[in-house]
Amino acid sequence: MKITNTCRRLLRGFTSVVLSACITSSVYAADKPNIIFILTDDLGFNQIGAYGNTPIKTPNLDKMANNGIRFDQAYAGNTVCSPSRVSLFTGRDGRFMANNSNTVELTHMDITLAHVLKHASYDTALFGKYSIGQQMGVTDPLAMGFDTWYGMYSILEGHRQYPHIMWRDGKKSELLKMKVARRELTLRNYSQKKR
Numbered sequence: 072m073k074i075t076n077t078c079r080r081l082l083r084g085f086t087s088v089v090l091s092a093c094i095t096s097s098v099y100a101a102d103k104p105n106i107i108f109i110l111t112d113d114l115g116f117n118q119i120g121a122y123g124n125t126p127i128k129t130p131n132l133d134k135m136a137n138n139g140i141r142f143d144q145a146y147a148g149n150t151v152c153s154p155s156r157v158s159l160f161t162g163r164d165g166r167f168m169a170n171n172s173n174t175v176e177l178t179h180m181d182i183t184l185a186h187v188l189k190h191a192s193y194d195t196a197l198f199g200k201y202s203i204g205q206q207m208g209v210t211d212p213l214a215m216g217f218d219t220w221y222g223m224y225s226i227l228e229g230h231r232q233y234p235h236i237m238w239r240d241g242k243k244s245e246l247l248k249m250k251v252a253r254r255e256l257t258l259r260n261y262s263q264k265k266r
Contacts, residue, residue: 106193107135110159112152112200116143153226156203160184160215173226176205177215185216194218200229213241 109132117123121136122143148158149165153173158165160183165171177183185195197212197220204210204224212220221239223229228236237244 103191103193106188107139110156110199152200152229153202156201160203173202175203177203177210178205179209179214181210181215183215185212187216189216189218196220198222200226202226202229207241211241 118125118127119129119136120127120133121129121141147155148163149155149168149171151171151173154165154168154171154175157163157168157175157177160177161181162184168175185197188195195217197217199222201212201220201222201224204212204215207224208214211224219240222237223234224236224238228234233246235246237246
């Protein structure tokens with residue numbers, strides 16, 4: 072019963088924040104900022120230039136960080152990618168999720184940050200690995216508040232260096248032809264260098 076009461080309090084608090092954000096955003100619609108949130112897997116805090124001294128050059132990200140808001144006292148919602156995404160999208164505390172593994176998925180009843188932003192008249196987009204949907208048309212990014220999306224739907228698609236399948240707004244596109252073309256180009260370049 073304790074978890075249920077805690078979940079109820081969290082949901083009430085999240086709803087209050089959502090409602091106040093929606094009311095505030097409608098009042099200050101002219102001052103509405105652009106929001107670009109970049110979430111990466113397996114990237115250390117100081118591995119881009121804006122956050123530390125790194126051999127990886129990230130001039131565009133550095134420029135965005137210098138002209139915007141930098142979060143330097145935040146934690147991921149979980150230690151693995153899917154629960155961390157669910158936490159980010161829903162505002163749920165990862166400690167109270169029923170499933171904290173990479174098999175966690177959104178349900179059709181979940182209210183996401185994209186839903187809230189849509190209600191505040193934002194255009195929303197998602198690019199990259201999603202991996203938290205149960206069923207296309209029910210919990211895919213378009214059904215969960217995003218206007219457009221391009222990327223990998225499942226966790227397995229997102230764990231390949233060269234994915235075979237990408238999704239654009241719910242339609243699957245095979246990347247096998249691109250992979251074959253890339254391999255042929257690499258072989259051609261290699262044979263030219265050997266001459």
